Amino acid sequence: MQYVEHPLLREGKIERRIYQEVIAAKASEKNTLVVAPTALGKTIIAIMVMVHVLHRRGGKILFLSPTKPLVHQHRRSIIEKTKLSEEEVITLTGEIPPEKRREFYETSKVIVSTPQVIENDLIRGYLNLRDFSLVIFDEAHRAVGNYSYVYIAERYVREAENPLILGLTASPGGEKEKIEEVMRNLYIENLEVRTEKDPDVRPYVHRIEIEWRRVQLPRNFREIKALLTSILRDYLSVLKKKGYLETRDMRKVSRKEILELASKISGDPEALIAQANSVRLMHALELLETQGATPLRKYLERLKETSLGRGAQKSLRELVSDSRFSRVMEILKGINESHPKMKELKRILSKELFGDKRAIVFTQYRDTVKEIVNELSDEKGIKPIAFIGQANRSGERGMSQKEQVEILEKFRSGKYNVLVATSVAEEGLDIPSVDLVVFY
Template identity: 30%
Template sequence: LSGSTRRSCFSSGGGSEVWGAPASGSGSERQAGAEYVIPEDDDDDDVMVVAVYEAERRLQLGDAVWIYPTNYPIREYQLKISEAALFQNTLVCLPTGLGKTFIAAVVMYNFYRWYPAGKIVFMAPTKPLVAQQIEACYKVMGIPQEHMAELTGSTAAKQRQEVWRAKRVFFLTPQVMVNDLSRDTCPARQIKCVVIDEAHKASGNHAYCQVIRQLISQTLRFRVLALSATPGGDTKSVQAVISNLLISHIELRSEESPDIQAHSHQRSVEKVVVPLGEKLSAYQARYIQVLEKFMSRLVQNRVMAHKDLRTLSKYQLILARDQFRKNPAPHIKGSHQGVLEGDFALCISLYHGYELLMQMGLRSLFFYIQGIMDGSRGQMSRAKNELQRTPTFMDLYREMETMFLKPPDGTWILHKRMSQIQRLTEVFTPVKRFHMLPHYSHKLQFVVHRFRQGGFNTLVSTCVGEEGLDIGEVDLIVCFDAQKNPTRLVQRMGRTGRKRQGRIVIILAEGREERTYNQSQSNKRSVYKSITGNRSGFRMYPSSPRMLPDGVNPQLHKMYITCGQFDHGGGSRRSVRGRRSHAEGRPSLIHPQNMSE
């Protein structure tokens, strides 16, 4: 093929160009079978698309095909989910490590083929995830690197506009996408496929939701593929994701699903409940005496029901205060209402301290209370004055002050969660090398790389280590807290059991933390049962676009894809062209003999 090349293209009848791009300078709608010319200076990747089309036509494959790679072992559940996601806006819920990114790469590649004039977007919530996914997608389907771009907020808006014009497949955070849509930098009408990673975040006014709202204000013809290890903490949050992301179909697999059993490794989960111990129980009893003084005023004024203070939560207090504000009792008027507002605020603060005591230990409680007493926690003068007039509290506070500000030799550590620390030493094999996983993107990738390479064998991480990041082979995970929403725990557990059997140890304080964990597991089972049983009445998006012309029904065609080496420096067009003669840098699609039945 030399000079200019001619080929056929189809029109969807709705103005969306499929299987080809409009000729330069032509704004008219094209009929099926019309031809257009590729300018001589076009990239030879356009020639590749022409050759693929011609190969399909010669092989009498019908109107069209959708390509599935055989360069990786074929997993039937991945193939089935990929096919569903091509034709419906799909929420894919797969346990971590079972190939959500693989499915995304297959779907993106087929839209890349089908819409040579279209744009494909992959959004992830953090910069490290974005950087990771661009390489992962390339290694599956080999979309030419010079057609892909990673966009960040540090790139000038004008420069991003040029990137949007020149490239076809984009990896970015939703915040960048929102900004570019707002500035009309992003060509919304050209976007044909949107992949949303960690889709359970799409609630409220999250940037994911803003992106979809801005897109549908300009076009309805784009496919949505949403990915998550967990669809949500409860049915309400799942419905929010469905509504916000225009989902019309759900593909869910759990650890118990038969079709993934052969591809997953056993993970043992051990729940270790740590009793408070004699010393901490004594401090708990003294702190509850302080709580009783202020809670009793709310109970006496009938704005709070009498409850067991050991099981009461800060959240219950906040709900009671909101109800008090909306519907104040007739007998509470004027300044009395302000006094009770102050009591609510004080009790909420004290209950936060109680949660710290029960989950983190006495030392965490002290430093929290110290912030109230020295004024560093903001305007809490009323709380400080009330507490200073409470002898029970002041005795406890002075004792903690002596313990943590002027500690006798090492004695303060006896009042920490020693039983929890002892359990931790039982869990761990001797650790020779460890590293704190920082919450800074420029350091994070380096640390994760070192861990994968064996530079150290233990990571200590905040929640940044939970979601999405390819940490590598992890044999043991130790968790120190629990939340009612099961999403974070599922994300953590997904860090292990990828290459071989894994072990998860969850260390829980006796009492509220243990009950929170149990509630979390119950919520998870309830959500999965609702989706698989189809009894919850989820309201699916009714207008998921077909995206293909009427009469065009792509058939599955399996193909071995040859990918080159990913260029971490971004590569230049010259260097990538130089590799093509060695069948690298792009999939080998132009040779019919590479197509497998």
């Protein structure tokens, strides 16, 4: 394997990829927007442009990224791959006092920061962009409207003697107008688009092997499924009879179609009840078939609890009073076993994880993340850790950006070898390379 050589790069750290070198060479001369999917090495291109500019022109570099985890991630990549010292590459967030930030602006070569901090410091007069030779805008598709990127780019072009801008994005937005707005706001002169299918990229894309594993639902799961399906068919029949659906065949009716009916039904209480409960039952069936008895029980218990409250919807009270609903709750109380997928997951991970191998298990719901982590924690050789999104949901707190960074670092270092995550990997976050991915 060949590596990129440069006076400011550590030896053997950046694999030589022709398309990255071509883009970096162009981006070192003109304001450039790089559009490429995740894993094609946009950050590597940024580092190559950065060392070229520092070596040829000197000055300072500003590397902007929208979230704290990304800021810390980029700083780590720069220090790992270049000969710049920790003191020369610093991260800035709003938590650092203004006086300390002013000091960093004077003494550092590379500043990695969230854009809001830089925008505020420019407005307050703490920072002048005159001496910056390059500004990098990560997740550049955000450079629209009133977002901080727009103001910073305008100030940079106005203040710097010889400004150079590099934008990085995996998703510039589908509309031509949006792409044009981003390019206009970042003063882009050169657009570089790459996909995994491009001839110069294809040699570096690894083939992924996908294998399906099918499991049989146990008898009590099948009994619950039959009861929930029976209630759902009754409600779908109401919607068909009233002309809102063409069929009551569940295989031909999607949840999206039922959700969209809400805006079409008006002044028909019976149809509205049928629509609302069809959505609930479809979700319940999905939980049973894909996640197991525990997530389903928690969901149905929440419905029952809500139905007892003041102002509860008539549709909800009707659903929980159905004798078949009560029978489902009864059966669920007697189920202690996990979804059969859990047993298969344990078997796969026990077989595949040896030495320093790592895996990611993606699942749709946070309740299932907890269940998987609890189940895997007892397995020899498997060290799982949960990774969820930042949003707070129904009284449950999401992970802070700091917690996400710490967890990924522990996973990267080998303290944990299985990352159990909701399929929300946050925008741009660098998930460490793994040997196995399981979609649970």
